Amino acid sequence: MGLGNDMMSHRLLSRMAVNDEHGENSAYFDGWKAYDRNPFHPTHNPHGVLQMGLAENQLCFDLIEDWMRNHPEASICTPEGLHHFRDVAIFQDYHGLPEFRKGVANFMSKVRGGRVKFDEERVVMSGGATGANEVIMFCLADPGDAFLIPTPYYPAYARDLCWRTGVRIIPVHCHRSNNFQITKEALDTAYKKAQEDNLNVKGLLITNPSNPLGTTLDRDTMKSLVTFINQKNIHLVCDEIYAATVFSTPSFVSVSEIVQDMEFCNRDLIHIVYSLSKDMGFPGFRVGIVYSYNDTVVNSARKMSSFGLVSSQTQHMLAAMLSDDDFVDNFLAESSIRLAKRHSLFTEGLEKMGITCLPSNAGLFCWMNLRSLLREQTVEGEMQLWRVIVNEVKLNISPGSSFNCSEAGWYRVCFANMDDETVKVALRRIQAFVGKEAEKGMNVVKRRQCIKGLGISFSSSKRFDESCVMSPHSPIAHSPLVKVT
Amino acid sequence: MGLGNDMMSHRLLSRMAVNDEHGENSAYFDGWKAYDRNPFHPTHNPHGVLQMGLAENQLCFDLIEDWMRNHPEASICTPEGLHHFRDVAIFQDYHGLPEFRKGVANFMSKVRGGRVKFDEERVVMSGGATGANEVIMFCLADPGDAFLIPTPYYPAYARDLCWRTGVRIIPVHCHRSNNFQITKEALDTAYKKAQEDNLNVKGLLITNPSNPLGTTLDRDTMKSLVTFINQKNIHLVCDEIYAATVFSTPSFVSVSEIVQDMEFCNRDLIHIVYSLSKDMGFPGFRVGIVYSYNDTVVNSARKMSSFGLVSSQTQHMLAAMLSDDDFVDNFLAESSIRLAKRHSLFTEGLEKMGITCLPSNAGLFCWMNLRSLLREQTVEGEMQLWRVIVNEVKLNISPGSSFNCSEAGWYRVCFANMDDETVKVALRRIQAFVGKEAEKGMNVVKRRQCIKGLGISFSSSKRFDESCVMSPHSPIAHSPLVKVT
Numbered sequence A, B: 001m002g003l004g005n006d007m008m009s010h011r012l013l014s015r016m017a018v019n020d021e022h023g024e025n026s027a028y029f030d031g032w033k034a035y036d037r038n039p040f041h042p043t044h045n046p047h048g049v050l051q052m053g054l055a056e057n058q059l060c061f062d063l064i065e066d067w068m069r070n071h072p073e074a075s076i077c078t079p080e081g082l083h084h085f086r087d088v089a090i091f092q093d094y095h096g097l098p099e100f101r102k103g104v105a106n107f108m109s110k111v112r113g114g115r116v117k118f119d120e121e122r123v124v125m126s127g128g129a130t131g132a133n134e135v136i137m138f139c140l141a142d143p144g145d146a147f148l149i150p151t152p153y154y155p156a157y158a159r160d161l162c163w164r165t166g167v168r169i170i171p172v173h174c175h176r177s178n179n180f181q182i183t184k185e186a187l188d189t190a191y192k193k194a195q196e197d198n199l200n201v202k203g204l205l206i207t208n209p210s211n212p213l214g215t216t217l218d219r220d221t222m223k224s225l226v227t228f229i230n231q232k233n234i235h236l237v238c239d240e241i242y243a244a245t246v247f248s249t250p251s252f253v254s255v256s257e258i259v260q261d262m263e264f265c266n267r268d269l270i271h272i273v274y275s276l277s278k279d280m281g282f283p284g285f286r287v288g289i290v291y292s293y294n295d296t297v298v299n300s301a302r303k304m305s306s307f308g309l310v311s312s313q314t315q316h317m318l319a320a321m322l323s324d325d326d327f328v329d330n331f332l333a334e335s336s337i338r339l340a341k342r343h344s345l346f347t348e349g350l351e352k353m354g355i356t357c358l359p360s361n362a363g364l365f366c367w368m369n370l371r372s373l374l375r376e377q378t379v380e381g382e383m384q385l386w387r388v389i390v391n392e393v394k395l396n397i398s399p400g401s402s403f404n405c406s407e408a409g410w411y412r413v414c415f416a417n418m419d420d421e422t423v424k425v426a427l428r429r430i431q432a433f434v435g436k437e438a439e440k441g442m443n444v445v446k447r448r449q450c451i452k453g454l455g456i457s458f459s460s461s462k463r464f465d466e467s468c469v470m471s472p473h474s475p476i477a478h479s480p481l482v483k484v485t
Helices: A002-012 A027-037 A061-070 A082-089 A098-111 A128-140 A157-163 A184-196 A219-232 A255-261 A295-307 A312-322 A325-352 A379-393 A420-442 B002-012 B027-037 B061-070 B082-089 B098-111 B128-140 B157-163 B184-196 B219-232 B255-261 B295-307 B312-322 B325-352 B379-393 B420-442
Strands: A123-127 A146-150 A168-172 A201-207 A235-239 A270-275 A287-292 A365-369 A410-414 B123-127 B146-150 B168-172 B201-207 B235-239 B270-275 B287-292 B365-369 B410-414
Touching: A027 A379, A061 A325, A061 B082, A082 A312, A082 B061, A098 A123, A098 A287, A098 A312, A098 A325, A123 A128, A123 A295, A128 A157, A128 A235, A128 A270, A128 A287, A128 A295, A128 B295, A146 A184, A157 A168, A157 B295, A168 A184, A184 A201, A184 A219, A201 A219, A219 A235, A219 A255, A255 A270, A287 A295, A295 B128, A295 B157, A312 A325, A312 B312, A325 A365, A325 A420, A379 A410, A379 A420, B027 B379, B061 B325, B082 B312, B098 B123, B098 B287, B098 B312, B098 B325, B123 B128, B123 B295, B128 B157, B128 B235, B128 B270, B128 B287, B128 B295, B146 B184, B157 B168, B168 B184, B184 B201, B184 B219, B201 B219, B219 B235, B219 B255, B255 B270, B287 B295, B312 B325, B325 B365, B325 B420, B379 B410, B379 B420
Parallel strands: A146 A168, A146 A201, A201 A235, A235 A270, B146 B168, B146 B201, B201 B235, B235 B270
Antiparallel strands: A123 A287, A270 A287, A365 A410, B123 B287, B270 B287, B365 B410
16 A cells, blocks of 8 residues: 555656655765764764764854954945845846856956956856756756766765756766876777767766865866867866865866867867855855856856845855955965865874875865775775764765765765864774774784774674664755854 | 857757747846836936836835844844854755744744744745745656646746746636636636646646735635645645735635645645745845645755755844744734735826726735727737837836736736835826827827826837847846845
């Protein structure tokens, strides 16, 4: 009877409403749920799960709060700005506030070292990068059409790019042997395979800086990608939402620079997805941007932005903030310094335990290599270790398989959504775990580690317990250290 | 060559990006563009176009500004609220802030006279009613499926409900003879026609209170609609975004009351679309709500809300405002009084000139009958008159045909997006025009009207000039009297 009802119910709704193509049934989101059930707090819940699965940037809020304190006129809710309340509340033009678009274009230019200018007339709003990625797919591809995406890639792309659009992802497999760089050969192989499968390839989508790798694409690689898509006459979508998280050399090369410099490039094929969720740490404000060099796409995406406009209250405030050159310059410089410091703190801590990460220069995470800890070099081996780390070490990190990585044993670990003390707690937990493994003769590190006083224990019998039941809770997690009250 | 390039370009993009199914090529939007090109201002541009095509509610901003002034702690940008900035900026859980959902549920209940309670767990966010309407379609219907919608209906439904979802609208034709009420016969006819056309009817969508009619559905009609959809086992989507604009008897009967009272109703079929754009006058804040009684739809819509979440800054502020019972009670009562007064001012002014409107008790507009001014009783006759009104009388009103009205000669005229003085300017312009028509012997009104000092003139030779070229500008207009600076 249950089945009958289910089937009845299914026919009543759309296929989309009842299929699993939203991609939430992934370890990436399950880890967030584990954190949600038992969130760490330094005093209230010191044995709780540490949230290292959330690429959030909390390192510079003091600078932002200072700016807000000194610019009450930027808000419509202060005595200084209240006279704008009415005008802003009713503003619904889908072009956005002119000064907001100008501010965004200014910020995008500064993030790219001022080497390129952005035309505010091409700045199209959408609901976060989530919305921006979907909008650009709706503009470029029909249902069934395909996009090439180098692996490893962001787990929620299945939802953002495919779920409602019907677009398909073709992975371009990248490998550890060359530090997961995108090669011409890998692109050609993927493209050829798609053709053999009768798929209509409409473009290539890259994340630069990469999530989860934390690396940037060099100028030559960028040029070869632009050449590739021009030769095939397909689109290049560059998701550059981590552009301002570059904290070390080599510096970031945006596709906008390549387009500016290359002699032969069909600009109608080039599109940028941007956001303030990572670079400024404002995921709650839902500022997503589609920046296209193609006029038809700009017009069409703008019409679609009706479905995901940025709140005019937020536009108004950010217009002032992003147009303040002194603030932006200082923010970007300081953010980079703090990210570099945090990256060092974390990766050097790992190195002391014999754990390496892929060398990186950007991002709010590192790509940690735990291959030597796997019982077997398979996705299942990776998932077994992941369950131990989430359930016993009580760290929510994200397994490489959820990023469609071609090799088992890699994990993304976020480090910018917490304070230094919490990073140290995480390092102590990892150290204790690694020590325990070593003790068991797994020979990861030679010396024994002290686990005393860490408040965590490892039950061998439970180690590979797969009965971990995840709650049907939100896959978009709260921040680990804060609760909105 | 141009054609060749165009075709090349078209194949590069999606069908959606290059088709016209966004519905913007409508007189409804063209009128906005006419306003945009030459906006009226009482002192700077007194001969400009008056914006009466925008259903905006500006009558109670003084109450809202007072509340803001007295509640600086509700904002994250004030000294009193700044300590929440960080927590709010990073909050991205797609369930929304619990206190926001609670506030919305509280407000929705109060708008419906407290006769029903709403479960905050069923409150799903989306980007305005625009986003909410699209999300509910994505949940309920597959591409090619159809929804019945009584006419006249909101012109942008083509965009909101159909453009990206592939859903089709089947008009249920309602007529002047019974004041455009929805009858069982009209529903049956439309349903039968759809079946003959091999369309899979997934539901019925109603706007209650109606846009553009400004009327509410009585309890018996609501019950018969609920019975109809239960018999057919199809969905009922109630767009209730004008719920708080009811300013006169009969009082508003929400589908939520019907569901509560009726013995036999499959609640899985009932869904409400809500928003704060009309009832509170906050279209810029993009608060759209899907409230479904179907658990699967709630879960699926919540996943989709990732594409159109409300800015956490806005959620945080509104959570406090909508949970303030005294404020909400006073706001709703006062808003109703002011709307009634404005409605009287405008419709009584029209009556003095012999122009009638459909009797109404809700909305931010009235449904004006200008049939006696038409040269011919056709859509073309209606559009000819409309062009004169927009281009010469310089009033942007919206022709009935853009609402898919089954009878020519009706126009929607918005009256709540301006001050009393501007309404009087509009009335004087209409009076002058009607007088001119009478003078020409068209016998609309018997007496001559004085047009002196109004700053408008009517050139007979230009009267039916159809060369009016519209700019490719925003169809989502600025407010008529304010400019964000």
